[in-house]
Amino acid sequence: MKSQVILLTCKDYDETRIYEELKWGIESLGGVGHFVRTDERILLKPNLLRKADIDSAVVTHPLVVSAVARILQEAGCNHITYGDSAGVGSTEKIARGCGLTGEMEKLGIPLDNFADCVLADYPEGKAAKRFHMAKAVVKTDALINISKMKTHQLERMTGAVKNMYGCIQGLHKAKGHTKYSNAESFARMLIDLNKFVNPKLYVMDGITGMEGNGPASGTPVDMGVLLLSTDPVALDSVCCALMNLKPELVPTNVQGEKMGLGVWREEDIEVLTRDGILTTSQVGKNYGKQDYDVNRGREVRRIWRQLRWLSRHFQRKPYIVESQCIRCGICVEACPVEGKAIHLDKPNAPVYDYKKCIACFCCQEMCPQKAIQVK
Ligand code: SF4
Ligand code: SF4
Numbered sequence: 383m384k385s386q387v388i389l390l391t392c393k394d395y396d397e398t399r400i401y402e403e404l405k406w407g408i409e410s411l412g413g414v415g416h417f418v419r420t421d422e423r424i425l426l427k428p429n430l431l432r433k434a435d436i437d438s439a440v441v442t443h444p445l446v447v448s449a450v451a452r453i454l455q456e457a458g459c460n461h462i463t464y465g466d467s468a469g470v471g472s473t474e475k476i477a478r479g480c481g482l483t484g485e486m487e488k489l490g491i492p493l494d495n496f497a498d499c500v501l502a503d504y505p506e507g508k509a510a511k512r513f514h515m516a517k518a519v520v521k522t523d524a525l526i527n528i529s530k531m532k533t534h535q536l537e538r539m540t541g542a543v544k545n546m547y548g549c550i551q552g553l554h555k556a557k558g559h560t561k562y563s564n565a566e567s568f569a570r571m572l573i574d575l576n577k578f579v580n581p582k583l584y585v586m587d588g589i590t591g592m593e594g595n596g597p598a599s600g601t602p603v604d605m606g607v608l609l610l611s612t613d614p615v616a617l618d619s620v621c622c623a624l625m626n627l628k629p630e631l632v633p634t635n636v637q638g639e640k641m642g643l644g645v646w647r648e649e650d651i652e653v654l655t656r657d658g659i660l661t662t663s664q665v666g667k668n669y670g671k672q673d674y675d676v677n678r679g680r681e682v683r684r685i686w687r688q689l690r691w692l693s694r695h696f697q698r699k700p701y702i703v704e705s706q707c708i709r710c711g712i713c714v715e716a717c718p719v720e721g722k723a724i725h726l727d728k729p730n731a732p733v734y735d736y737k738k739c740i741a742c743f744c745c746q747e748m749c750p751q752k753a754i755q756v757k
Pocket of ligand 2: 719722723738740741743744
């Protein structure tokens with residue numbers, strides 16, 4: 383049987399339209415009762431990467447999260463919370479700053495800031511056998527993942543699969559980048575994480591996506607879609623079609639299929655729209671942006687990766703646009719490498735030590751000034 387992805391169109395953040403489309407989408411997948419029981423504790427997991435203006439497309443739009451919550455409440459679910467572990471800053475401030483707290487307060491739904499951590503064992507894991515998880519994730523009965531369509535420097539795009547990384551608590555996220563230090567091993571860890579938490583439903587906010595220097599410093603782009611699926615790999619593969627990116631170039635897709643999380647191939651996916659069933663190619667043609675600014679380059683071959691000293695010359699690297707840098711030092715704090723691969727010696731802009739750099743791009747992700755680019 384094919385994996386089903388629902389594609390809904392919404393040209394802007396109109397509250398009623400988002401609600402109606404998501405309601406139709408959830409009903410098309412079997413209805414709320416197909417995913418959760420009304421007596422279960424349900425956790426909504428948006429992307430709250432960092433403090434950002436809502437129009438910058440860094441975080442999941444509050445109206446998408448609140449529409450999902452409303453649909454659940456109307457079906458009788460009364461034990462709902464929402465939360466995320468922010469990349470930088472306080473989750474409370476990010477949620478309030480982008481308007482999410484206000485929307486959820488209207489529904490009487492509290493925030494969990496993912497401050498408490500538990501070490502969760504996952505013996506079945508192929509790449510990761512334990513996780514430093516936010517306690518809220520472990521104690522919930524059902525998690526619903528509500529991601530944002532964005533580019534990502536390590537994994538090319540971030541969507542359904544990658545959004546689960548916010549379930550890792552606080553600074554343990556940065557440490558994970560040293561343990562899983564390339565795109566492939568990081569993807570394998572993410573697949574284990576998705577399998578361990580087992581979200582009941584994946585929703586993607588692609589009404590406005592992000593292209594270019596994502597996932598925090600890119601350019602907002604109107605895409606006008608919402609995606610839903612129980613298969614996060616298939617959902618991300620449809621997202622790739624919208625970005626005109628070959629799905630096999632995204633490590634979370636390839637590893638996701640190999641490790642049994644989902645499927646990325648066109649022949650294994652059907653996309654249900656209000657206008658009928660489409661293939662991923664048709665989705666790309668009808669709804670995609672052919673010049674979506676995303677990394678479509680071939681990856682460095684394994685043989686070169688093994689020759690680390692030589693591959694350094696060819697690897698993508700972060701660099702600083704000095705005129706945009708305010709010398710805040712957040713990039714240095716974000717660097718997970720022992721002894722740091724980036725140093726700040728004020729009044730100069732930070733300097734990279736590329737010999738130590740593992741190209742995790744945490745510094746680029748966390749820079750509040752969009753001063754870090756990738757070459
Ligand atoms: S985080 Fe950005 S603005 Fe701050 S010091 Fe680093 S490069 Fe400069
Ligand atoms: S300098 Fe930046 S890209 Fe390099 S290891 Fe540190 S955080 Fe990662």
